[in-house]
Amino acid sequence: HTLKMRLDRFHNSWVGSRQSVRQWLALFSNYYNRLRPHQSLDNRTPADEVLN
16 A cells, blocks of 8 residues: 555656656655565564565
8 A cells, every 4th residue: 555655656756857756766665575574564664574
């Protein structure tokens, strides 16, 4: 749900280049998968879950 909501906001307001889109997506992907804990994973990150 969080990813869809953020992508909708991003799509409706972005005025940058394709390269800046790629950079934003890479940063968001890193944050979402490696830094942000998820309640459904007992407050672990998806990266932590895959590594275990």
